[in-house]
Amino acid sequence: MEKENGSSVPGSGRSLEPTKISKESAFPQKKFLFVSHEALSGDLAWQVKKEGHEVKIFIESARDADVYEGILERWADWKKQVDWADVIVLDDTGFAKDADELRAKGKLVVGGSSYTDKLEEDREFGQNEMRAVGMTTLPHFDFSDFDEAIKFLQENPGRYVMKPMGAISGAEKDLLFISEDEDGKDLLEVMVRNKRSWSRKIERFQLQKHAVGVEIAVGAFFNGSDFILPVCVNFEHKRLFPGEVGPFTGEMGTLIYYTPSNPVFKETLAKMKDRLAVSKYVGYVDINCIANGRGIYPLEFTCRFGYPTISIQMEGILTPMGEFLYRMAAGEQFELRVKRGFQVGVVIAVPPFPFDDVQKAKMYKDCAIILKKPSLDGFHLGEVKYVDGDWKLAGDTGYALVITGSAPTVDEARKQVYNRIQNIVLQNMYYRTDIGLRWNRDSDRLQTWGYLF
Secondary structure, X not given: OOEEEOOOOOOOOOOOOOOOOOOOOOOOOOXXXXXXXXXXXXXXXXXHHHOOOEEEEEEOOHHHOOOOOOOOEEEXXXXXXXXXXXXXXXXXXXXXXXXXXXXXXXOEEEEOOHHHHHHHHEHHHHHHHHHHOOOOOOOEEEXXXXXXXXXXXXXXXXXXXXXXXXXXXXXXXXOOEEOOOOOOHHHHHHHHHHHHHHHOOOOOEEEEEOOOOEEEEEEEEEEOOOEEEEEEEEXXXXXXXXXXXEEEEEEEEEEEEEEOOOHHHHHOHHHHHHHHHHHOOEEEEEEEEEEEOOEEEEEXXXXXXXXXXXXXXHHHEOOOHHHHHHHHHOOOOOOOOEOOOEEEEEEEEOOOOOOOOHHXXXXXXXXXXXXXXXXXXXXXXXXXXXXXXXXXXXXXXXEEEEEEEEEOOHHHHHHHHHHHHXXXXXXXXXXXXXXXXXXXXXXXXXXXXXOOO
């Protein structure tokens, strides 16, 4: 039998039972199949299950064999469950061929397309598409030879961002370097010292002119033909340490709010509607931008759920997620019901995150996550499991939890999320203490430039 492990939880009667069913939705029960390369969308699947729907999940990575144990029903061959499912959720890039084929057969699919996968994975292609629909992109210069790039920097001093280019992996994206010196001497020196090693890792790269301003992202869900409003405005915190110091992690936390529309959306993402519709994309799409008094400059696409973004979005979404996913996959046009105000999410991690160290991970695997008070408010799944009445760390990345909060003001949302974190006891856990703090400065500038309403 292909079933790997069930979803039953020992009958302790505890209020923290992870599969407790919510009665908040009158939407008919549906069957959802979540498909993942690695353990990403379990928190979303968990929410759908708590709403009373049937949920099965497939995770390709053998390293995540115990993730979601005792919480979600896992299966070894997801393609044998396609006929069972009412909705199939492909939660990452890399499933485009499957998504296109399933949609052609009439299945309801939330997930990528060949076009949207390329938008995200190939920066050069993404930038070309931005310009083609009329977005204003920053000047950039493409290279395949480091000596030529060094000569260019010597002859054209200034601040640049060095970005690996083409269809690159997440590890290669980490080699991005942002110049801090106005004349770009820091980037020039780094490139001279590292050209031999970098040339073995990066075939092509781009020097993009640096723009000073506020980093702001705007995203929306797409139903195959049009955007589902409201728009999600978000401010990511990508580096490991407070103050944007240290290595890139993917994401340590985010501040978001929802708005019917705004100038950032109209000048960037809204212009992609027709091309997304041709590709029949269904899911979340986001553009990260730099905004200043001269304009809005899009940087890159995300054409999938963001992690931890989807968990933070759920803190503010009032429409039941199962109903939302089904109606979006079915191509329905409707408005998402959301909370007013702001949502803040913070990633809780332990070693070896954000690095890959299997031996270090073994030291933390199966550690209990203790809650001082019996409340799961703002509690979202990272790589965890529920065994013998205890939440425990699973997998081997150290990506433990996402904790969220929501309130009418940013300060109140921050206070709530950090109070909720104080409810958690987990050995050597760490997290950023400044998520959302930049709002006090950035909102004034964005308002002055006319980008907020």
